[in-house]
């Protein structure tokens with residue numbers, strides 16, 4: 151453990167401070183910096199992240215990897231990935247979010263970052279995926295109330311709260327639907343409220359917009375989609 155300003159981080163985080171690019175260079179296809187671009191290409195092919203919409207994060211221990219904002223997600227490269235330490239104090243007008251590594255190219259981290267943080271803080275999630283899937287949007291139009299509810303369907307792989315035990319055929323899956331806002335960041339509070347009110351939900355739908363789904367790892371978040 152070492153100190154970085156007022157924060158205490160593991161030695162792996164501290165060694166990354168000397169060579170930030172080492173955080174996104176790996177031969178391992180499962181390394182988050184390689185996995186995020188691959189998953190984004192898959193999401194594009196599925197029609198889930200058309201235009202520049204959607205976002206993804208993977209957290210491995212105290213390192214958080216986040217895709218860039220406002221870019222065609224199918225064109226993301228490992229060098230475009232942001233890396234942040236976790237945990238860290240919430241950003242405020244007086245303190246910015248802390249980054250261990252930013253891309254050399256002029257990019258911003260996903261505008262979903264505050265919402266991704268909800269899933270780390272409230273569910274100890276290892277990944278969170280946000281898509282604009284037409285199926286998710288359609289569900290929010292057909293279920294006009296505050297939740298999408300389903301039972302006796304393909305819910306056996308869905309985990310309670312995204313990270314707990316798997317649901318059975320006989321369980322009922324209830325997913326909160328929050329109302330859309332002009333900016334992604336403005337969904338943070340209503341998403342957190344929905345997560346607190348529905349602790350068993352493995353995701354949050356955003357009306358006329360899409361869905362946030364999380365899991366203990368990227369493969370399990372993906373399965374829930």
Ligand SMILES: CSCCC(=O)C(=O)COP(=O)(O)O
Nearest residue numbers: 202203204205219220260261
């Ligand atoms: C045209 S997308 C508007 C913002 C949005 O909904 C979104 O998902 C964008 O996420 P990003 O990671 O590109 O900031």
Ligand SMILES: [Zn+2]
Nearest residue numbers: 203204280360
């Ligand atoms: Zn979105």
